[in-house]
């Protein structure tokens with residue numbers, strides 16, 4: 001049964017950075033109230049309040065964030081519902097910290113590991129427990145891919161070739177990615193190896209293509225196929241989970257970009273501004289849907305980012321967005337723009353379904369097959385018996401009653 005649900009939007013405020021401090025106390029423009037889930041921005045006396053699903057304060061832990069944001073998406077993913085989590089905010093606001101955590105020599109600092117490592121661990125723990133409880137009736141396959149979207153081009157972070165051509169296609173209501181490496185992973189350690197391999201590859205690309213990771217979008221994707229046998233029915237479920245660390249959303253008027261940097265910034269701005277436009281159109285189509293019967297056209301194809309995330313934005317996925325906030329007063333304009341994006345996103349409704357197909361289990365097919373064969377054999381036997389009886393009668397009649405064979409045939413055939 002399809003379920004209509006809003007995109008859940010969370011705000012996370014990072015600790016003020018001492019780097020920007022001119023005086024002892026860093027001037028902050030942000031006040032949070034977790035009890036009412038509100039965040040208030042004080043722009044030189046002009047206050048604006050935003051209410052979201054939940055607001056995480058500066059001292060919130062990675063565990064707090066994972067529990068509130070990740071769990072519902074994780075549960076759905078395991079039960080065949082697509083999921084997406086993405087982090088949005090200006091450069092340095094804590095998107096990578098939230099999604100990945102703090103990197104310590106190619107591993108995550110344990111207590112500071114972010115949403116992706118925690119999701120991977122919990123997904124494997126849940127799947128393996130289910131399999132151990134019912135080894136014959138529950139099986140799973142988990143595959144991961146890691147893509148980078150930079151200057152409107154997709155790169156495969158699990159492949160060391162630069163020229164991998166990845167294309168995105170829409171097949172009916174489903175987005176299909178062709179050409180991306182999909183690694184089958186059997187343990188959370190294997191999956192984390194892929195994540196780090198891709199993360200390092202992103203750094204290599206950063207140097208060789210002369211761009212900073214903060215200017216590209218990173219998308220870590222998991223595809224899960226589960227098979228559950230219930231009596232004589234085989235239930236096959238397939239779901240996809242996208243975990244996205246978006247490029248910094250800061251406004252370019254604040255930076256001193258020129259030349260290729262400006263073109264690059266234009267491209268990032270393009271994908272993020274199309275993301276914002278798609279969200280606005282989805283939000284407004286929802287409010288106007290009662291007055292108009294024709295559904296509004298949403299231009300997902302205007303950027304690869306929105307095309308790739310199509311299922312997650314107004315489609316078949318459970319989606320959570322974390323807007324990361326830098327509390328320093330000097331970023332107040334970007335903070336307000338981030339929060340106005342957040343307000344639009346939470347108006348968007350998705351329709352989630354469990355992606356499953358039911359088939360009769362082999363036993364039933366075998367039984368049916370056997371019954372069919374038995375029936376055929378019985379029919380053949382009956383036919384043979386009939387022909388034998390007829391031949392016998394013909395012989396008896398011909399010899400005893402001396403009548404013609406054709407008369408007998410007409411009588412019996």
Ligand SMILES: Nc1ncnc2c1ncn2[C@@H]1O[C@H](COP(=O)(O)OP(=O)(O)OP(=O)(O)O)[C@@H](O)[C@H]1O
Nearest residue numbers: 014015090091092093094095096097098214247248
């Ligand atoms: N909640 C937090 N607690 C502690 N440190 C944080 C927090 N959020 C961010 N930081 C630190 O702030 C710095 C910048 O954060 P991060 O790299 O995650 O920002 P970002 O939004 O991903 O930036 P970019 O867009 O440039 O990639 C890092 O050193 C990170 O460890």
